[in-house]
Each structure stands twice: as structure tokens, then as C-alpha cells.
Amino acid sequence: MGSRTAPHRESAPPPFNPPSSQTYQPGRQPFGPPPPLRPAAPPTGQLNNAATPPPPAAAKQEVPGAERAHIHNSFDALESGGRNAAQHPPQMGRAVGLSYPSLPPGYQNMAAPPSAPGMQPRSQPYPAGAQSFQQAPLGPAQLGSALGGMSLHQSQPPEALRAINLLQERNLLPQGPVTPPVPCLPQDLQRLNCSPEVFRCTLTNIPQTQSLLNKAKLPLGLLLHPFRDMSQLPVVTSSTIVRCRSCRTYINPFVTFLDQRRWKCNLCYRVNEVPEEFMYNPVSRSYGEPHKRPEVQNPTIEFIAPSEYMLRPPQPAVYLFVLDVSHNAVETGYLDTVCQSLLDSLSLLPGDTRTKIGFITFDSTVHFYNLQEGLSQPQMLVVSDIEDIFIPTPDSLLVNLSECKELVQDLLKGLPQMFTRTLETQCALGPALQAAFKLLSPTGGRVSVFQTQLPSVGVGALKSREDPNQRASAKDIPHLTPATDFYKKLALDCSGQQIAVDLFLLSGQYCDLASLACISKYSAGGVHYYPSYHHLHNPAQVEQLQRDLKRYISRKIGFESVMRVRCTKGLSIHTFHGNFFVRSTDLLSLPNINPDSGFAVQMSIEENLVDMQVVSFQAALLYTSSKGERRIRVHTLCLPVVNSMADIFAGADVQAITGLLASMAVDRSVTASLSDARDALVNAAIDSLRAYRSGGLSVQQPGLVAPACLRLLPLYVVALLKQKAFRTGTSTRLDERVFAMCQLKYQPLAYLMLMIHPALYRVDNLTDEGAISIADRTIPQPAILQLSVEKLSRDGSFLMDSGSVLYLWVGRNCAPNFITQVLGVPNYTAIPQTMTQLPELDTAESTRTRAFISWLREQRPFYPILHVIREESPLKASFMQHMVEDRTESALSYYEFLLHLQQQVNK
Numbered sequence: 001m002g003s004r005t006a007p008h009r010e011s012a013p014p015p016f017n018p019p020s021s022q023t024y025q026p027g028r029q030p031f032g033p034p035p036p037l038r039p040a041a042p043p044t045g046q047l048n049n050a051a052t053p054p055p056p057a058a059a060k061q062e063v064p065g066a067e068r069a070h071i072h073n074s075f076d077a078l079e080s081g082g083r084n085a086a087q088h089p090p091q092m093g094r095a096v097g098l099s100y101p102s103l104p105p106g107y108q109n110m111a112a113p114p115s116a117p118g119m120q121p122r123s124q125p126y127p128a129g130a131q132s133f134q135q136a137p138l139g140p141a142q143l144g145s146a147l148g149g150m151s152l153h154q155s156q157p158p159e160a161l162r163a164i165n166l167l168q169e170r171n172l173l174p175q176g177p178v179t180p181p182v183p184c185l186p187q188d189l190q191r192l193n194c195s196p197e198v199f200r201c202t203l204t205n206i207p208q209t210q211s212l213l214n215k216a217k218l219p220l221g222l223l224l225h226p227f228r229d230m231s232q233l234p235v236v237t238s239s240t241i242v243r244c245r246s247c248r249t250y251i252n253p254f255v256t257f258l259d260q261r262r263w264k265c266n267l268c269y270r271v272n273e274v275p276e277e278f279m280y281n282p283v284s285r286s287y288g289e290p291h292k293r294p295e296v297q298n299p300t301i302e303f304i305a306p307s308e309y310m311l312r313p314p315q316p317a318v319y320l321f322v323l324d325v326s327h328n329a330v331e332t333g334y335l336d337t338v339c340q341s342l343l344d345s346l347s348l349l350p351g352d353t354r355t356k357i358g359f360i361t362f363d364s365t366v367h368f369y370n371l372q373e374g375l376s377q378p379q380m381l382v383v384s385d386i387e388d389i390f391i392p393t394p395d396s397l398l399v400n401l402s403e404c405k406e407l408v409q410d411l412l413k414g415l416p417q418m419f420t421r422t423l424e425t426q427c428a429l430g431p432a433l434q435a436a437f438k439l440l441s442p443t444g445g446r447v448s449v450f451q452t453q454l455p456s457v458g459v460g461a462l463k464s465r466e467d468p469n470q471r472a473s474a475k476d477i478p479h480l481t482p483a484t485d486f487y488k489k490l491a492l493d494c495s496g497q498q499i500a501v502d503l504f505l506l507s508g509q510y511c512d513l514a515s516l517a518c519i520s521k522y523s524a525g526g527v528h529y530y531p532s533y534h535h536l537h538n539p540a541q542v543e544q545l546q547r548d549l550k551r552y553i554s555r556k557i558g559f560e561s562v563m564r565v566r567c568t569k570g571l572s573i574h575t576f577h578g579n580f581f582v583r584s585t586d587l588l589s590l591p592n593i594n595p596d597s598g599f600a601v602q603m604s605i606e607e608n609l610v611d612m613q614v615v616s617f618q619a620a621l622l623y624t625s626s627k628g629e630r631r632i633r634v635h636t637l638c639l640p641v642v643n644s645m646a647d648i649f650a651g652a653d654v655q656a657i658t659g660l661l662a663s664m665a666v667d668r669s670v671t672a673s674l675s676d677a678r679d680a681l682v683n684a685a686i687d688s689l690r691a692y693r694s695g696g697l698s699v700q701q702p703g704l705v706a707p708a709c710l711r712l713l714p715l716y717v718v719a720l721l722k723q724k725a726f727r728t729g730t731s732t733r734l735d736e737r738v739f740a741m742c743q744l745k746y747q748p749l750a751y752l753m754l755m756i757h758p759a760l761y762r763v764d765n766l767t768d769e770g771a772i773s774i775a776d777r778t779i780p781q782p783a784i785l786q787l788s789v790e791k792l793s794r795d796g797s798f799l800m801d802s803g804s805v806l807y808l809w810v811g812r813n814c815a816p817n818f819i820t821q822v823l824g825v826p827n828y829t830a831i832p833q834t835m836t837q838l839p840e841l842d843t844a845e846s847t848r849t850r851a852f853i854s855w856l857r858e859q860r861p862f863y864p865i866l867h868v869i870r871e872e873s874p875l876k877a878s879f880m881q882h883m884v885e886d887r888t889e890s891a892l893s894y895y896e897f898l899l900h901l902q903q904q905v906n907k
Contacts, residue, residue: 079248079309079562079564079587079620079622157646158650159708160181160649160650160651160652160707160708160709161646161649161650161707161708161709162707162708163697163699163701163705163706163707163708164705164706164707164708164711165701165702165703165704165705166703166704166705166706166711166714166898167703167704167895167898167899167902168703169711170786171786172711172712172715173712173784173785173786174784175783175784176781176784177784178654178655178712178753180196180200180204180653180655180656181204181650181651181652181653181709182204183204183205183638183639183640183651184204184205184640184650184651185614185638185639185640189253189254189614189638192253192254192297192298192299192638193253193299193637193638194299194300194635194636194637195299195300197225197228197750198224198225198226198228198300198635199222199223199224199225199226199617199619199635199637200222200223200637200653200656200749201220201221201222201223201617201637201639201653201656202218202219202220202221202222202223202652202653202656202657202660203218203220203639203648203651203652203653204639204640204651204652204653205639205640205641205642205647205648205650205651206220206571206605206609206615206639206640206641206642207220207605207609207641207642207643207648208605208608208609208610208641208642208643209605209608209609209610210604210605210606212643212645212648213604213605213648215645215691215695216645216648216649216688216691216695217684217687217688217690217691218648218649218652218657218688218691219602219657219660219661219664219684220602220603220604220605221600221601221602221603221656221660222565222600222601222603222617222637223598223599223600223601223656223659223660223748223749224565224598224599224600224601224619224635225598225599225748225749225750226563226593226599226619226621226633226635227556227558227593227594227595227597227621227623227633228595228748229555229556229595229861230300233300233301233302233633234294234298234300234301234302235301235302235303235304236294236295236301236302236303236304237303237304238277238303238304239277239306240275240277240278241303241305241306241632242272242274242275242278242295244265244267244268244270244272245270245272246265246268246270247265247267247268247270247566248566249265249266249267249268249566249618250295250303250618250620250632250634250636251263251278251295251296252266252295252296252299252616252618252634252636253296253297253298253299253636253638254266254614254616254636254638255296257274257290257291258271260274260279260288260290261273261274262274263290266568266614266616266638267566267567267568267569267616267618268568268569269569274290278290278293281293299635299636299637300633300634300635300636301633301634302631302632302633302634303631303632303634304629304630304631305622305629305630305631305632309622309630309632310630314559314560314624314625314628314629314630315443315444315445315498315559315560315624315628316351316352316354316355316356316443316628317349317350317351317352317354317355317356317445317557317559317626318355318356318357318358318398318440318443318444318445318446318559319349319355319356319357319358319445319446319448320357320358320359320360320398320436320439320440320445320446320447320448321338321342321357321358321359321360321447321448321450322359322360322361322362322432322433322436322447322448322449322450323335323338323359323360323361323362323415323450324361324362324363324427324429324450324451324452324453325361325362325363325367325415325418325419325422325424326362326363326364326422326424326425326426326427326452326453327363327422327423327424327425328425328427328452328453328507329419329450329452329453330419330420330422331534332452332506332507332533332534332535333534333535333536333542334450334452334506334533334535334545335415335416335419336416336535337535337542337545337546337549338450338545338549339412339413339415339416340412341545341546341549341550341553342412342549342553343409343412343413344550345549345550345553345554346401346405346408346409348553348554349401349553349554350554350555350556350557350626350627351401351626351627352626352627352628353400353402354400354628355400355401355402355626356398356399356400356401356443356445357371357398357399357401357404357408358371358397358398358399358439359371359411359415360432360435360436360439361415361419362427362428362429362431362432363419363422363424363426363427363428364386364424364426364427364428364457365382365383365384365386365428366382366383366386366389366428366431366432366435367380367381367382367383368380368381368382368383368391368392368393368397368435369381369397369411370393370396370397371396371397371399371404371407371408371411372393372395372396372399372404373399373400373403373404373407375407377407377410378407378410378411378414380418381393383435386428386431386457386458387431387458387459389431389434389435389438390438391435391438391439394439397439398439398440398443425456426456426457427451427452427453427454427455427456427457428455428456428457428458429449429451429455429458429460429516430455430458430459430460430461430486430487430490431458431459431460432449433447433449433460433487433490433501433519434459434490436449436499436501437490437493437494437497437499440494440497440499441497441499443498444497444498444499444559444560444591445498445499445559446499446500446501446502446525446557446559446592447494447499447500447501447502447525448502448504448552449501449502449503449504449519450504450506451503451504451505451506451507451511451516452505452506452507452511452533453507453509453511454509454510454511454512455516459486460484460486460487460490462483462484462512462515462516463483464510464512465478465479465483465510465512465734466479466510466733466734466735476673476674476675477669477674477728477734477737479512479514479734480514480669480670480674480734480737480738480741481514481670482514482515482518483512483514483515484515485518487515487516487517487518487519488518488519488521488522490519491518491519491520491521491522491523491581492522492523492581494519494523494591495522495523495524495581495589495591497591498559498560498591499523499591500520500523500524500525500590500591500592501519501520501523501525502520502525502526502527502528502552503516503517503519503520503525503526503527503528504528504530504545505527505528505529505530505735505739506530506533506545507530507531507532507533507735508531508532508533508534510733510734510735511735512735513527513529513734513735513738513739513742514734514738517738517739517742520579521579521742522579522580522581523579523581523591524579524580524581524588524589524590524591524592524593524597525579525592526579526594526596526597526746527739527742527746528548528552529735529736529739530544530545531733531735531736533545539834539836540834540836540865540867541865543836543865544863544865547862547863547865548862548863551596551861551862551863555594555595555596555861556594556595556626557592557593557594557626558590558592558593558594558621558623558624558625558626558631559591559592559623559624559625559626560591560623560624561590561591561592561593561621561622561623561624562583562587562588562589562590562621562622563580563587563588563590563593563599563619563620563621563622564586564587564588564619564620565586565601565617565618565619566586566617566618566619566620567603567615567616567617567618568609568612568615568616568617569607570605570606570607570608570609570612570615571603571604571605571606571609571615571617572603572604572605572606573585573586573601573602573603574602574603574604575601575602575667576588576599576600576601576602577599577600577601577602577660577663577664577666577667577745578597578598578599578600578745578746579597579745579746580599590621590623593621593623595861596748596861596862597746597748598746598747598748598749598752600659600660600663600745602660602664609641610643612641613640613641614638614639614640614641615638615639615641616636616637616638616639617636617637617639618634618635618636618637619634619635620632620633620634621633621634639651645691645692645695649692649707649709649710650707650709651709652707652709652710653709654709654710654711654712654713654716655716655749655753656749657710657713658713658716658717658720658753658756659749659752659753661681661684661717661720662720662725662744662752662756663744663745664680665677665678665680665681665720665725665726665744666725666741666744666745668680669725669726669741670741674726674728675728677726678721678726678728681717681720681721681726682717682721682900682901684717685713685714685717685901686901686904686905688710688713689704689705689706689710689713689714689901689905690904690905692705692706692707692710693705693905693906703902704898704901704902704905714894714897714898714901715757715884715885715894716756716757717897718884718885718892718894718897719756719757719787719884720756721891722881722884722888722891723740723744723755723756724736724737724739724740725737725740725741725744727891728890728891729888729889729890729891730881730888730890730891740755743755750859750860751803751860752803754801754802754803755802755803755804757787757884758787758800758801758802758803758882759784759800759801760784760785760786760787760791760798760799760800760801761782761783761784761785761798761799761800761801761852762782762783762785762796762797762798762799763782763797763798763799763808763849763852764796764797764814764815764818764822765796766780766782766845766848766849766852767780767848768780768848774855777851777855778848778851779851779852779855780848780851780852782852785798786885787882787883787884787885787886788883788885788886788894789880789883789886792809792811793811794811794812794813794814794871795811795813795814795815796811796814797809797810797811797814797818797822798811799852799853800879800882801856801864802864802882803860803864804862804864804865805864805865805867805878806853806856806857806864806865806866806867807866807867807869807875807878807879807882808838808866808867808868808869809869809876809879810823810828810831810868810869810870810871811871812828812870812871814828817845818845819831821841821843821844821845821846822838822841822843822845822846822849823835823838823839823868824838824839824841824846828870831868831870832868833870833873833874835867835868836865836866836867836868837866838850838853838866838868853866
């Protein structure tokens, strides 16, 4: 297929966007100095309120072209307004007070985002019609009277503070999903608050001081899902984006209008002028009511950005696929699945007429594919000098998809057969990634790498570090840190050139994911792992990969993006969690952003919030859409400030706390040790319950007492200790452990919680009682059961949802009706060992069961595979490992853990 040549060397194209001065500083320590006024680092084994150092900056490295290390980060200036913005307020795009525009700015899709569950439909907080602006109701500055009557110290304590003795009350799980607490704000303000699915805080009541936060022993942080798929998103086209002149906050529902011409920022309190254009409201087509504009009526809004938000013309969508074609890779059969998935979904790749695509394959050499228009077939070019990789024909390897679609399809049809007889066992992943970096540097884009073994030749080669004999016995697990800094350094170079790398690892053998994952972690990519993938021996994983690729190829994507998180004066950010590179204290570099990635942020209180009734947080994501539009998505969250321990506990969000603790524990495992992280998780539960006992409980009680809002914290901590990332005593492959850690840091909270604490339902007796109706389908709503074997019975069938996998466990004495009407087999012994699909039977039982499973699957982006398991199935062990309330040889039961907590709390 074409000639195997090593053409003349071309010099690499000049880099487009050098990394910031933060990226590489000769002599700089891997960890930067802590921000000022931070609480001291805690002793080993404590997570809550930990003043974790900022994520590591890039390791020291000489960069080609000395000038790269000293160029100011232009993207920082572009989104503008970091910590020191107040000293140099950037000029706004247009002078304020221009003549009234002849045509109003255009607005698209002006429906408001859906309200959070249980919230009232949105209404406008301001009375209609003419009014005086002297006392605009419900701006944060005027909230004193509104909040005055809302203290939680009422004669009847709220449900969130009801004291529960955890040793006596065993049925703590709610019947359905755990709902986040609703901030205690006036109703009109709360209606305008950001949805918890996008933006939530571990504490919905913010303590007035750091010392009060320290007393409560609860972590303060935000969990973000900024690019989440939304059914309705207000999109604004306007030549003037109104922002605070000092801190650069975007105007939002929580600012205060002092009068028609002035608004006060809710983050730094500066008074700003209202631009002339903002006086016109295109929705009501009225003039003189700036407070009714969509920007002030929606907590989540997207702006189509004018040219001053661009450093260069918006980049096209660029996709490069890098495929392992060594003998090991060909044996797994993954190439057929990937190439067929791409063939089926090529037309679904997000983009426009400028979209570009390219392919690189590698074994001990690196192969490029000339797909230039006019060729009769793709031409393969082999570069065997992997020590000094170069791009053979830069202009014909990344091609316009619409112009060269037939050649791309020919390549995808032929690729799986090209290497069927290969004897190449070596794998030059590092050189292949260097080639991808050089190829995409002029534009930026997305690299999708498919890898099946430990890289063995060229830069980035690795050696096996796993000792299978130590998988279960060791208390501390070595090799959770990278063996080389090659992948991290390359990822930082990629980030500087707006390239993200997604890694698909398909392997039954050790691949050192702790090292390889760095290429995705620091370039804002994602990691997907399919242990023991094989096209014949593991059909369930083949289906999983097909479904995942369909989502991966077709989902929304943002290019060359940055995200900044701002907060009210007095609060500060000190640690981010997720996949990104930190450009400055509050700016994340995200070469790609996708709807399935989440972030977490740890916060501290630097200055007392004594004079404030509320504080606000704002996340602004600046990105280029696949259609080449520069856009800014802004989310704003407002929360009340409180001054008592009881109020802090009343606003605790137990799931958000668990998600943040999980991210902090992953960091602790890597920087200290796994046993340190486990101790810290246990201490987090002990400290918060002890703090509640001493400061939040009005009447002392015997037993282990928790407020109702934190009643699930010990259960979630036990579940984390038994999760693949942190468990000991159970044989856990090192790559699987590292992958679990990657997911804990990267998954949005909704998906994360099912990984930590799966949901268990009895499904052999589903009825329509309490069912919900969606699009003419009736979805049964069985109760969620405790994760304990005592909840299983041999005459029933139980479904476990663990996020990425669904298990349908069928008891030996399960009613024959269920086995025939749902599973479609005559009896229990006829249930196949590898059943992954439910047949579509025309029975009420089958319809209900399939409707329920489909409904669960629809609630997440990636498709969880179903495993039907009998009592003697090999997968029974995996199912049982999720029974977190039960004792194992190496771990306490939930009840024993509660006794341990009681002993510590009452010390």
C-alpha cells in the first residue's frame, strides 16, 4: 500500500502559542510556593482543610528556543482578570456610552436552563414596569433583612440537623437518589442559582471565618461539570460582553443594580457603568431595564465572543488517530472495532468544512499515511529513525475530511488487514507521540492514542514494575508515581500548542498506566481502560468499546480552551483536581474540553466574611466550538454566609464532600502513600463527627451521633476504603488501581458516586406502583437497597449499578416466571455464563426490566455493559466486592467501622 520511504527532513513548523512563563522556569522546584495566608499543612493522615500545595508545575527542562520560557501567557490576558487584575483593569472591547445600536444584538435559543430538581420555575426577581432603582430588591448588598429571619437556629431544628445514632438506625439510604441540599437563600434568588448538576459546593452555608471552618473539620471546595450536555442553554450574541472593570467578573444574576446606569460587582464590590447597548432588552424588546437582560436572568449562559477574545482565527476541528499495530495489538483484534466504529461515525465527528483528520500507526517504527487529494489510494510512509522522529510530508498527512473522505474510508477499510501477519513485537509509543505533537503543533487539536502494551523502544520506553505477588499482601502499594517524566513533559508541550491526548489502553498485561496516564492528565485529555480486551475471549468489552467510541467520536468538543474560577473577595482557591495544566493560580489550560469531564477545587477563607450575607463563585470557560466559533460559557453560584457551627453542618453536601475527599486522597496516595491516604479518609470521618458532637449538637447523646445531612459520610468512607483505588488485602492489578484513581479525579460527581457506592435494586418483582413516565414509557422505581449480602435472597434477582458496569445477579431459587419472561431461558441452569443482553420479549416483566435498565443507562454518557450472573459465575466475586457493608478478610464491615469511629470520636 504505497511506498515505504524515508523522505527528506522538514524543519518543524514554528510553535503557535508558547506555554506561559509558568510552564518552564529553569531552577524552579516541581512544587511552587504556597499562596499567602494559607493554613499550615496538617500532620500525616488528615485530609480535611488540608492546605495541599498547588498542582506541580512542569519539571525543569531546557526548551527548544530560549524565548519560549519568557513569553507572557497570552491566553491569560485574553480571558483576563487573574489575581492582580484590579491593579490594571483591562479596557473593555468598546467604549461605554456609544450611541444606541440600530439593530439589537441577536439571541438564540432563549429558553432558560432547566431548574434543579424540586425547584420552582424561574421567575424574575424584579417587579415589572417602571420603578425606582434606589432600592433594587434582593441584590446581595440588600440581603440582610431577607436573610435575617432565615437562621437555622429556630425552635425546631431543620431536618438536616436531626441527630441520628448511626449504631441504631441501619436503614439510612433514601429510597431514591440522594439529593443535594438547597442553599438557604430567599426564594427569588435561589430560583436564579446555578444547577447543582453543573456547580456545587461541599458546604452550601459558607463559614464566616477560616477558624470556624477549621472547627467544623469539613472540607470547603467546589465540584464543577462546566461543559455538561444541556438541553437548554441561553446563547447571547453581543458586541459588548459586560464585565466588572476591576476583577473581570461577567455580569450575572447576583450583581446589584444601584440605578439604571450602575451595577455593583458581587465578587469585588466595584461599581461599574452599564454600557448603552445593555440598556436594550432583546427578549422583551424594551429599553431601560438592564436587570431583565438574559445575562442577569440565567445562572448559566453562553456568549458568542467578539474578536478581542481570540489570539488567532479560531482553529478548525483537527483529529489525529495514533494506533498500536504491533503483534500484540493485532492479536487483540481491536483494530477491526476501532476502524469500523470510525467508518460508521465519520459523519458524526463534530466540525465543519475545515475539519482535518490524520492517522499514524506504530510498532518498532512509526508509519504515516499520505491521504492527499488526487491519490488513487492511501500511501504509507515509514520513518524507522525513531531516535530523531520527523514528519515526512507535513502537508498531506493531516487532510481536509470532506475533500479526502474516500481515501480516509479506504484507509480504515484496509488498515486491519495490513498488519495481520506482522511479527513486530516492539512498541515505540514515545516516538509516535512525538510525531503526533509535531504534526498537530501548527493548529492544535485532539490526539486519540490506542495502546496495547508496555512501550518498549525509543524515548518513553518503560520496564515492568509490577510484582503480582504483592498485589494483595502489601499495606503500601509502590509505583503509583510515574517511572519517567517523559510523558508529563510532552503533555505540557502539547498543552502549550493546544493539543490534548486521549489514551485508550486495551491490555491484559501490565502497561504502567501510572506513567502513561500523564500524557492525558496534563494535556486535558481522558483515559479509557479495557483490561483483558480480546475480540473473541471478551465479547462484553468489544461491545463496551464500540459503544464508548460512538459516544467519544460524536460528542461535543471545545478546542483551545481555558477556564477561570473566580470567587468573592476573601475566599481563595488553593488546589485544582482533574485533567489540565494550571497556567496561573486560577486559570486552567484545557486544549480540549468535553462534556464528560469534571473538576474539583479546594478553597480556603483568607479574609473574614463578617460583613457579607452571601458569597458568589463564577466559572468562565472560553473555548472554540467545532464549528469555529469562539464562545464563553459562564456559570455563577451564590451561597449564604453563616457564623455558627450548626448552620455549617446544616448545609453540608455529603456527596460533594465525598467527591472532594476522594480527589484529595488520590493526591495523598501519590505524594505520600496509600496507607496515608486511607488514614486520612478515616480521620476525615472521625474529625467531622467529633466536631459535630462538640460544636453542632445541642443535647449530648450516647452512641455515634451524626446530623441527618452527614449520616451517609461513614458509609461513603467505608465504600472508598474498599474501592479499587484505595483497597488493600484484595488482589488488585496496579493498572486497574491507577485507572480507578484517574476516574476519581476526572469523573463528574454524578457518575463518581455510583463508582464509590453502587446502587442495588431488587428487580424480579418490579411493578408500576410509583413508576415514572418518560416519553410514553413507564419506568419502574424500585427502592435502593443496602450493599450487604443480607439484602440478597436466593429466590430473587438483583440489579447492581456500579457506574460503568451493571450486574444482574439471579438467585438459584429465583421464580421461574422471571427466568422465562425476562431472561428468555427455560430454567436457572440454562442461563448462559456470558450473558450480556436481555432478549426483547413481549411480556410485561421483560418490558419493565428493560425499561428500567435503559433509563439507568440514559443517565450517563458512556454505556455500562450488563453482566447476567448466576451464583457460580466467575463474575460473582466482582459483584460481591461491591458489597461494601460486609466484612472481608482484610476490611471491616460497615458496623465494625462505626464502632471504630465511636471509639475515636468519644476519646
